[in-house]
Amino acid sequence: MRARPLALVTGASTGIGYEFAKLCAERGYDLIIAADEAEILHVAEELRGGDLRVWELRCDLSTMAGVEALYGLARRLTRPIDILIANAGRGLGGAFLEQDYAEIRRVIDTNVTGTVYLTQLVGRDMRSRGAGRILVVGSIAGYIPGSFQAVYHGTKAFLDNFAAALADELEGSGVTVTCLMPGVTDTEFFRRAGMLDTQAGRSAKDDPAEVARQGFEALLEGRREIVTGWRNKLLSMTAQLTPAWLLAWSNRQLSAPDGRGKSH
Template identity: 60%
Template sequence: MTEARSLAVVTGASTGIGYELAKICATNGFDLVVAADEPTINQAAEEFRGLGAMTEAVETDLATLEGVDRLYDAVRRLGRPVDALLANAGVGLGKGFLDQDFAKVRRVIDTNVTGTVYLIHKIGRDMRARNAGRILITGSIAGYMPGSFQAVYNASKAFLDNFAFALRNEMKDTEVTVSVLMPGPTDTEFFRRAEMLDTEVGQAKKDDPAVVAKAGFDAMMSGEGDVVSGWKNKLQTTLANIMPPGILAEQHRKMAAPGSGKSS
């Protein structure tokens, strides 16, 4: 049974969108290697096994090259090719840039950018050598706008959105597809971890992570270049393409400034 199934690697799979992506993979013929930087990844893995997927859990810090190497080594020990890489791990950080602890700033960059592209570089090379595979990168509609009071996070997602389109173009003459999922605010642990619960966006109604994940999985499986989940988010990205950056930054300030949620 194991050999008949494909293999997917899902990062940030302990909660939120990553957890839902792994669940969908498990119920659609994929065995799993799932990774996160917290012990709850082991509990999540048990749930994925209950859905019929052989699941290897790796608790590792994907903000470090060593942590990514640990995940990659676990994949290689299985002796099976990776059919799908769902690079979803990411962290956020609220408040003004100059008020942030720089260790936390660097962690956003190291997790969202460095660790993500390093993992894609390693597994993507294996896929290219086989001329087969699917890559889904979790970007964000945040990458379309200057993120006042979330500046580094939005910039990191702008990097990922842009990187995904570039890599897709570089791979267009191969059988390796690259897709990018661009969610809007989603009902996950993100805003609590980013210390943004007192903001307007932190208190507002958010998208269902299961629905967001399904949109991303479907885009990956059909080889689509990108998917923005939800009509409101689609409208927001359309407007972001025509509005001046200064206005976008001011709009983001109203959503993300500390204390902005108290009057809403």
């Protein structure tokens, strides 16, 4: 029997990553899934069934050791990774000067360093065989200076830019790179980022299953980028024409803790 294609999904324990893992399973992909929380074990059990195979790893993708452990698991399977969905990410709300630097560093290392390292390791293998699809989860936040989310928005600006550049570098190689840029989505993000006391934390949010569906379709089509939802499309276009100071002020209204949204 011919082996199923193989997908690797990071940050797959909850939210958009979990929905991506389900989509891959539904479309006939065996799975390697990873996250830094124990819930990833339960997700693996949920997804297993029939001849579908799932390998899970609880690891910290903010570290080189964590990335190497995940890549090592994939290499031991001696099967090519057909799809990489680099979804693992962290947020951090609050005023930059009041944040703990260890938390800042973990956001940067998870969102940027770990994503870049894993993408390079897997991407090299894909390029060598002339086939593969990579999806990087960026954000429309990358278009907006993120007052009271300065580090998170900065990491997403990097990812949006990085994915676009890599897609161009790999043009004609048989490897495609897609950047998914969602807006505010109904996940654990705001609780984990300490932002439940913000307007953004209380606002209506997009469905993670729909965000993942649109991203997955764009990935299979080989599109370079996808902004999900018409409101987010409008916001991303507007952001490119709006002065940075005004975007930062606007984001303050959404992301500042209660009582701190007014300008000084």
